[in-house]
Amino acid sequence: MGAMSNVERAVSALRQMIFAGELPPGSDHLETELAEKLGMSRTPVREAALMLQAQGLVEMRPRRGIRITPVSxxxxxxxxxxxxxxxxxxxxxxxxxxxxxxxxxxxxxxxxxxxxxxxxxxxxxxxxxxxxxxxxxxxxxxxxxxxxxxxxxxxxxxxxxxxxxxxxxxxxxxxxxxxxxxxxxxxxxxxxxxxxxxxxxxxxxxxxxxxxxxxxxxxx
Amino acid sequence: MGAMSNVERAVSALRQMIFAGELPPGSDHLETELAEKLGMSRTPVREAALMLQAQGLVEMRPRRGIRITPVSxxxxxxxxxxxxxxxxxxxxxxxxxxxxxxxxxxxxxxxxxxxxxxxxxxxxxxxxxxxxxxxxxxxxxxxxxxxxxxxxxxxxxxxxxxxxxxxxxxxxxxxxxxxxxxxxxxxxxxxxxxxxxxxxxxxxxxxxxxxxxxxxxxxx
DNA sequence: GTATGCGCTTGTGTATACATTAACGCATAA
DNA sequence: TTATGCGTTAATGTATACACAAGCGCATAC
The missing domain is CATH 1.20.120.530 (GntR ligand-binding domain-like)
Structure with a gap:
């Protein structure tokens, strides 16, 4: 099967959900919540979020969760x-x-x-x-x-x-x-x-x- | 004191070391090694490396450590x-x-x-x-x-x-x-x-x- | 009714433990 | 000598545990 790490899976999954509008712009999501939804622990989710943040797709704000960056x-x-x-x-x-x-x-x-x-x-x-x-x-x-x-x-x-x-x-x-x-x-x-x-x-x-x-x- | 997280500290420290030539281009460094050098655990070092990777300053290659990106x-x-x-x-x-x-x-x-x-x-x-x-x-x-x-x-x-x-x-x-x-x-x-x-x-x-x-x- | 402060809740940041698996060396064969 | 394969080593990827601190609600005072 694909030698795909959980981090990679998380990145694709989150991207897909963002583009599909399933995670609407401006919405906040706790790390735990996303981890559960993706069936993995917080660690790979955090790393994935960090990468998506570098690309401007999400913002991580302490205690407020991962926000899907809105685009004006x-x-x-x-x-x-x-x-x-x-x-x-x-x-x-x-x-x-x-x-x-x-x-x-x-x-x-x-x-x-x-x-x-x-x-x-x-x-x-x-x-x-x-x-x-x-x-x-x-x-x-x-x-x-x-x-x-x-x-x-x-x-x-x-x-x-x-x-x-x-x-x-x-x-x-x-x-x-x-x-x-x-x-x-x-x-x-x-x-x-x-x-x-x-x-x-x-x-x-x-x-x-x-x-x-x-x-x-x-x-x- | 500064409300600075370990991740932030790691990012600045690594940047400084890279620009100072202390971590030479092309050199590899294990996560554990860097963590020890910075006086923290692997987790924040990994997250810092992830960010620096997004900026093209390092590359993380499985089992080979964190490589300082060479520039040709x-x-x-x-x-x-x-x-x-x-x-x-x-x-x-x-x-x-x-x-x-x-x-x-x-x-x-x-x-x-x-x-x-x-x-x-x-x-x-x-x-x-x-x-x-x-x-x-x-x-x-x-x-x-x-x-x-x-x-x-x-x-x-x-x-x-x-x-x-x-x-x-x-x-x-x-x-x-x-x-x-x-x-x-x-x-x-x-x-x-x-x-x-x-x-x-x-x-x-x-x-x-x-x-x-x-x-x-x-x-x- | 509004404001202030205290304590509780809970999410995050970080450390740590552990399974997996890739790389290296060594031994063996050609 | 060179190539091949196996076993060991050890670095990573991921899960988990836990301390800290931010935010929220409630109570109390004005």
């Missing part, structure tokens, strides 16, 4: 600002790397999937493919630390997206942008790859923040 | 790339924030201190003031998450700088750059603040990476 509109603005810069750098680096068409296959597939999903109005499938595109883009940028930071930030975005996905306008421009970024990377044009992606993310940021503020999600 | 020239290139983007964003945001002269006092002081240190060839004082300038710049950018990411990255740079500070050319251009960034922020010119700082960091990156590669610090 302001937080989301911060997060998108970071994502914008780092992903754009990755796009530029990917362009500089002179990848072959084969190397970019995953990107191309993700774009196709987004188009297909949009054609049949399947927003969930679109979001999944969009995630895939961005993950692959960052991977191609070949900066392990950057990938880690971005993935932490993206986790936070995912939490907000669950709520806002069905409120926002159709992501039509989005697919257009992705295609331009892809082509710039393919022909090695770092500047265009960078700037296009930068504008793309910034637009997403503005849209999302406006949405969150409008709907008063001040502590999602 | 390639790592340093990654780190500087991230610093470059995020600090430049902070500079732009700071410019947009329309700070008063008084708000920028810390920046101005840091610049003066750098000039003074350079005039008497005190590289250590220069490095300290340089750190101060960059920390303040990021603070003015008003993005808490960005500040955290940057501070993690800067910790890594500090480790390399201890070694390379006395090899590199006099940072004369550096002071010039800082002044331009400061003035751009003061007059609210986000574009110049961003671009100047970006170029500044990129130059530093290239210099440092070349230095590290030349001296074969492939696992500092």
């Amino acid at each position: 509109a302001d937080d989301m603005a911060e997060i998108y600002d970071i994502l914008t810069e780092l992903e754009s750098l990755a796009a530029a680096r990917a362009a500089e790397a002179q990848y072959s068409k084969a190397d970019l296959a995953n990107l191309a597939t993700a774009i196709r999937d987004m188009d297909a999903a949009l054609a049949v109005d399947d927003l969930r499938a679109w979001a999944e493919a969009d995630d895939r595109f961005h993950r692959e883009l960052v991977r191609l940028g070949r900066n392990a630390r950057l990938s880690m930071v971005v993935s932490v930030m993206r986790d936070q975005v995912r939490r907000a997206r669950a709520t806002t996905l069905f409120m926002r306008p159709k992501p039509k421009q989005s697919n257009e942008d992705h295609r331009v970024v892809y082509q710039a990377i393919a022909r090695g044009d770092a500047q265009v790859a960078h700037d296009t992606h930068h504008a793309h993310r910034q637009a997403a940021r503005d849209m999302l923040v406006a949405l969150l503020e409008k709907h008063q999600f001040h502590g999602l | 020239a390639d790592d340093m290139a990654e780190i500087y790339d991230i610093l470059t983007e995020l600090e430049s964003l902070a500079a732009a945001r700071a410019a947009e924030a329309q700070y008063s002269k008084a708000d920028l006092a810390n920046l101005a002081t840091a610049i003066r201190d750098m000039d003074a240190a350079l005039a008497v060839d005190d590289l250590r004082a220069w490095a300290e003031a340089d750190d101060r300038f960059h920390r303040e710049l990021v603070r003015l950018g008003r993005n808490a998450r960005l500040s955290m990411v940057v501070s993690v990255m800067r910790d890594q740079v500090r480790r390399a700088r201890a070694t390379t500070l006395f090899m590199r050319p006099k940072p004369k251009q550096s002071n010039e750059d800082h002044r331009v960034v400061y003035q751009a922020i003061a007059r609210g010119d986000a574009q110049v603040a961003h671009d100047t700082h970006h170029a500044h960091r990129q130059a530093a990156r290239d210099m440092l990476v070349a230095l590290l590669e030349k001296h074969q610090f492939h696992g500092l």
Whole structure:
């Protein structure tokens, strides 16, 4: 069976519960309580919580329990600002790397999937493919630390997206942008790859923040 | 006395030992050993190590002990790339924030201190003031998450700088750059603040990476 | 009715005990 | 000599025990 420690199990389980909304943002949970729910002692739960705290998903406050970090509109603005810069750098680096068409296959597939999903109005499938595109883009940028930071930030975005996905306008421009970024990377044009992606993310940021503020999600 | 937990004590102590070179990069240390050295049990040491691991300062490998993460020239290139983007964003945001002269006092002081240190060839004082300038710049950018990411990255740079500070050319251009960034922020010119700082960091990156590669610090 | 203080409850921080299992050495064989 | 396998050692992962201190309620005084 999987050589998975209890700490690892706790981390995945807690993450899943957080993303599923089973542990709602802002809610507090005692270590003992979570330990019991996960069928293990407090020790691995504590260690798991410590890791999730480092990623900003929870906060441990003495005697108040483990709080699921709420994410406000302001937080989301911060997060998108970071994502914008780092992903754009990755796009530029990917362009500089002179990848072959084969190397970019995953990107191309993700774009196709987004188009297909949009054609049949399947927003969930679109979001999944969009995630895939961005993950692959960052991977191609070949900066392990950057990938880690971005993935932490993206986790936070995912939490907000669950709520806002069905409120926002159709992501039509989005697919257009992705295609331009892809082509710039393919022909090695770092500047265009960078700037296009930068504008793309910034637009997403503005849209999302406006949405969150409008709907008063001040502590999602 | 200070209401400081053993975990907090362990974190500071370990950080200090790492930065002082007392725990050299690449070295392994058993939990028991560190616990004894710090005068506490394994539990708080483990929790401290977990936190430092999240910041990339150590790696915990089953049965091999806690390893002080080595930093190669390639790592340093990654780190500087991230610093470059995020600090430049902070500079732009700071410019947009329309700070008063008084708000920028810390920046101005840091610049003066750098000039003074350079005039008497005190590289250590220069490095300290340089750190101060960059920390303040990021603070003015008003993005808490960005500040955290940057501070993690800067910790890594500090480790390399201890070694390379006395090899590199006099940072004369550096002071010039800082002044331009400061003035751009003061007059609210986000574009110049961003671009100047970006170029500044990129130059530093290239210099440092070349230095590290030349001296074969492939696992500092 | 409101404020103040005391004691109790209970969650956490830390120490400790213990089972598991990976790594190392040694012996044996090719 | 080198490779392979077994047994021992010992470091970790996890459970558990316990002391301390923060928060809560209740009682008492104003």
